Amino acid sequence: MALSRFSSSQFGSTLLKPYFLSSAIRHRSISSSSTETLTVETSIPFTSHNCEPPSTTVQTTASELMSFFNDMVLMRRMEIAADSLYKAKLIRGFCHLYDGQEAVAVGMEAAINRKDCVITAYRDHCTFLCRGGTLVEVFSELMGRKDGCSKGKGGSMHFYRKEGGFYGGHGIVGAQIPLGVGLAFGQKYNKDPNVTFTLYGDGAANQGQLFEALNIAALWDLPAILVCENNHYGMGTAEWRSAKSPAYYKRGDYAPGLKVDGMDVLAVKQACKFAKEHALKNGPLILEMDTYRYHGHSMSDPGSTYRTRDEISGVRQERDPIERVRKLVLAHDISTEKELKDIEKEARKQVDEAIAKAKESQMPDPSDLFTNVYVKGLGVEACGADRKEVKATLP
Numbered sequence: 001m002a003l004s005r006f007s008s009s010q011f012g013s014t015l016l017k018p019y020f021l022s023s024a025i026r027h028r029s030i031s032s033s034s035t036e037t038l039t040v041e042t043s044i045p046f047t048s049h050n051c052e053p054p055s056t057t058v059q060t061t062a063s064e065l066m067s068f069f070n071d072m073v074l075m076r077r078m079e080i081a082a083d084s085l086y087k088a089k090l091i092r093g094f095c096h097l098y099d100g101q102e103a104v105a106v107g108m109e110a111a112i113n114r115k116d117c118v119i120t121a122y123r124d125h126c127t128f129l130c131r132g133g134t135l136v137e138v139f140s141e142l143m144g145r146k147d148g149c150s151k152g153k154g155g156s157m158h159f160y161r162k163e164g165g166f167y168g169g170h171g172i173v174g175a176q177i178p179l180g181v182g183l184a185f186g187q188k189y190n191k192d193p194n195v196t197f198t199l200y201g202d203g204a205a206n207q208g209q210l211f212e213a214l215n216i217a218a219l220w221d222l223p224a225i226l227v228c229e230n231n232h233y234g235m236g237t238a239e240w241r242s243a244k245s246p247a248y249y250k251r252g253d254y255a256p257g258l259k260v261d262g263m264d265v266l267a268v269k270q271a272c273k274f275a276k277e278h279a280l281k282n283g284p285l286i287l288e289m290d291t292y293r294y295h296g297h298s299m300s301d302p303g304s305t306y307r308t309r310d311e312i313s314g315v316r317q318e319r320d321p322i323e324r325v326r327k328l329v330l331a332h333d334i335s336t337e338k339e340l341k342d343i344e345k346e347a348r349k350q351v352d353e354a355i356a357k358a359k360e361s362q363m364p365d366p367s368d369l370f371t372n373v374y375v376k377g378l379g380v381e382a383c384g385a386d387r388k389e390v391k392a393t394l395p
């Protein structure tokens, strides 16, 4: 599915406002808004476990490629801006950035619809955008303002957008996995023709709850797709130090799995389309997305003490997801370098405007401290740890 929040956009991008092309492009062999099928080979073949892998030949269009470029550029800019706001102390607390991993969120969204559910860990800003969230909601939430997607009370790790099928935003490593399988249970119970994508990291892949949840998902043939975003580090620990087998796609044993180049948005789209069809018919499957985060684990981690600068710049040069799409767009003569640069400028402008708006948003009122914590009317009592302090009954 092409992202469609701003369906009027030339490129079908959900994230950038319509970008108007210069007249020059209309004389090119492929118009950037063309919806004619283009056939492209994925970067590397899929590796599979207990299943036939999908074809490496992917169908796309000029319009879809342009929307991928737009969306990933916007996300990259948003994350860089969040880094600056954090350093300026306008964002406080935890903040985990997703730059480098954009193709996973964008490729997945291209294969599913908003009735499919997505749930992830704390590296959640870009997934929220994909699910229909806005930049103003992102920056307001990051800065603890009322207009944030969690009313300024969740912060970076707790983005949420139920109306777009996005169930967060979870700070406890691995805790979202049983929740995601629960969502898939709901879909099967209600006979919905939809699936749940549960994302977790390579670090989380070593947790017991993954295997417990997978067991039930397989036993009951739930439409649960477990997506291991393997960025090769869990905080400062490299995968080889924490995982006996880093072949995460195989670790479901009885559940089929697929290893995917998570830096290739078209490979991600192909794999997610395959996974959705498989899960609706046969139950759970694991997708391992081979990806990379450019930033450190969180803002307190410079990200350069446990890996070399050469490693990071090597990935940027060889595997960057945005550069891959840029090359494809240029090779197919869909757009020019200048036009792609203009899109990057436009993304910068939109991010700046959203930050300015978010700064105008107020902080939540102190009277809202306990709202949206417990269901209303339960009469829940809150008290201090030693139970001697003043008790309050929450609304």
Ligand SMILES: Cc1ncc(C[n+]2csc(CCOP(=O)(O)OP(=O)(O)O)c2C)c(N)n1
Residues within 6 Å of the ligand: 123, 171, 172, 173, 174, 200, 201, 202, 203, 204, 205, 231, 233, 234, 235, 297
């Ligand atoms: C249960 C639990 N244990 C430890 C932590 C601290 N912690 C936060 S993130 C993290 C690493 C997780 O790495 P990974 O799953 O690979 O995800 P990534 O950050 O790479 O996206 C750890 C250990 C936590 N939040 N929750």
Ligand SMILES: [Mg+2]
Residues within 6 Å of the ligand: 201, 202, 203, 229, 230, 231, 232, 233, 234, 235
């Ligand atoms: Mg990781």
